[in-house]
Amino acid sequence: MEGGVAYENDLNLKETELRLGLPGTGSTIEKGVSGARNNKRPLPETREEGGANGKPDAQHDDQENAPAPKAQIVGWPPIRSYRKNSLQPKKAEAEAAAGMYVKVSMDGAPYLRKIDLTVYKGYPELLRALENMFKLTIGEYSEREGYKGSEYAPTYEDKDGDWMLVGDVPWDMFLSSCKKLRIIKGSEAIGLGCGA
């Protein structure tokens, strides 16, 4: 079956990324952050992305353990070739034209979502959108204490692979460096403080 969107495997991008760093400080695959970097809040180590699950299983892992892409099944979903072929290039066009799509995951939600960052004019709008999308409240941001007033905090992974709290950097810088978003909750969120 032709077509199909290539699954963007972040792990591979990391492998081939050029980085500054001392020899020996390898690019760790785990998303855990060493607390040693400046201005970056420490985050607990996240789990690796889950392994492939070939069978059409009932359960989906929660949070970021999105199942690795299953081998595409021939003829499924049942969409006629003509439609498949005419939508694929258009989707790519639409995305290219429309701006910056980043994935948003939330702890506990079974699926990732994708949003276009260029649609939002600043942090307040973005946060409102996230609140609507996931039906939760995010609370007030403060530089010193992170997000107060709720059990959720929005974080993002930047170009360097570090996890930052949304709002730590100016909006434009955020736009240019944000690779993906993750809404964390519970103790991880409350535990966030500034500094290492």
Place this chain on the structure above:
Amino acid sequence: MGPNPKMRKEFFDSTRSSPFPDEVLERVLSLLKSHKDRSAVSLVCKDWYNAESWSRAHVFIGNCYSVSPEIVARRFPRVKSVTLKGKPRFSDFNLVPENWGADVHPWLVVFAAKYPFLEELRLKRMAVSDESLEFLAINFPNFKVLSLLSCDGFSTDGLAAIATHCKNLTQLDIQENGIDDKSGSWLSCFPENFTSLEVLNFANLNTDVNFDALERLVSRCKSLKVLKASKSISLEHLQRLLVCAPQLIELGTGSLMPELTACQYAQLENAFNQLKNLSTLSGLWEASAPYLPLLYPACTNLTFLNLSYAFLQSHELESLLCQCPHLRRLWVLDTVGDKGLEAVGSNCPLLEELRVFPADPFDEEVIHGVTEAGLLAVSYGCRRLHYVLYFCRQMTNAAVATIVQNCPDFTHFRLCIMNPGQPDYLTNKPMDEAFGAVVRTCTKLQRLSVSGLLTDLTFEYIGQYAKNLETLSVAFAGSSDRGMQCMLEGCPKLRKLEIRDCPFGNAALLSGLEKYESMRSLWMSACNVTMNGCRLLAREMPRLNVEVMKDDGSDDSQADKVYVYRSVVGPRRDAPPCVLTLSEVDEASRCDGSPTNQNPSRYELPSWPHAPCRTGLRWAGFSSLRNLFVVNAWEHCVS
């Protein structure tokens, strides 16, 4: 051409029951349009059989291999219009190899001899070559209507032949075909004095046509009612076309890519204003918000809006729907989201059909798209909904139950939860109760496609309750043979059953022995059926064609793809090497791998009424219709 008097005499005897002369009976019967009614009528008695045969002008053949063109021509001497369907439906989804068959050419050859005055040909999933199209164009001087849907094997050269030679053409409808789109020059082949076109649909072709030729064509065809243009037609072009054809009833726009000056925008607005009779609007590629208002004036009388190639957001859809108070059918992309479907529920009280296609079917992680909430919202607002095709990524049993409670008149319920085997996302239970609710509540249900995590219970429900079900599609479902057995033992009106990736094996396959002759076809792929099971089926049921295709590298004993269908002409002789035709006749000759040499006359339709079939079938007269297999088989083959 009139009835052959010699044939008449043969059947004229003292047992004639009708007081009417044949001509009167024919005249009366010619008013019957439905082929199901006609089939019923032809079984009443010999006179009615004959009169119906002579008066049938349109033949519908649901499976081209169920019957031969010679038999068709002998049975119905005065046919003007033929609808012919070929490959199994799953060929649309790349499950059938390209050279599988369903070649239209042998049909055309017979028709050229027997139906030289043929006017209409509608083909679906047939293999059509350029040579065939040229043959068609040249050999049928009265030819008027050509419709090709989901066919393949031809190129735009074939269309050029049609345009060049068919002087009386009224309809050219080319949809979703595997066409080799070489160039748009075919459109310029319509002669300058050609004016009879009423329907022109070339929406799915991509190459540029000569716009001036198109404009001239549209101008001079004053009876043009349907124009569905391709993406290559720009807004500026569209404006010029609309000015030539304000009488259009169905319009497919080209690309709505923004590129107009203010003046051009005003002109186009004006042109749309003139389209007072528009009932169908489609196309709308690259539809973008600023240009949607152009369409508004033409929407007042719209009953069918096809936005399935337009990446619209919810608010854009809503604004458009506000303009269409009479909408009955709506096709959209799931980019409109649940919010867009809420707008459907609020604005389309007359809606009868909704199809929601996925914009992004292969990206599992992404939830653009619609959920159970969208369809639920539609069901609250659109109580007349009876046809739904819904691609989604999550669904619940409770939602489906409510949906069918709101809309109990569903005749077509096609739900595709795109992740195979996915349960109710709230309860994590199988989706059995959802489809149980559907079949219990929707007593008029004719067509059902199931999806999600399903156990045999779903099929118990279907077998028990789906009394009017004719077409059933099953994928990645069921727990055991019992599931398929339930379907085959219940569902009295089942005609087409297509199954893929289910744990049904030989016991299931063979439980349908009694059933398959009353069905058009059965498809089973990636199930647990073996070659032995298929051979047994073929042996037990000589009037069924059992065809097996094997996947590369699969076990010798596995029957990867099985296609079973009834036929009065026995196994087909044009099967490619990848298709094994199993039949009791061929088992012996099969051993050495030699091609089948089956005698078609073995299954020949006897002349009415006394000649026994050579297979030894007995005619039991009308008191026992069950034994009239051969006559019945015809009716089934053409239904």
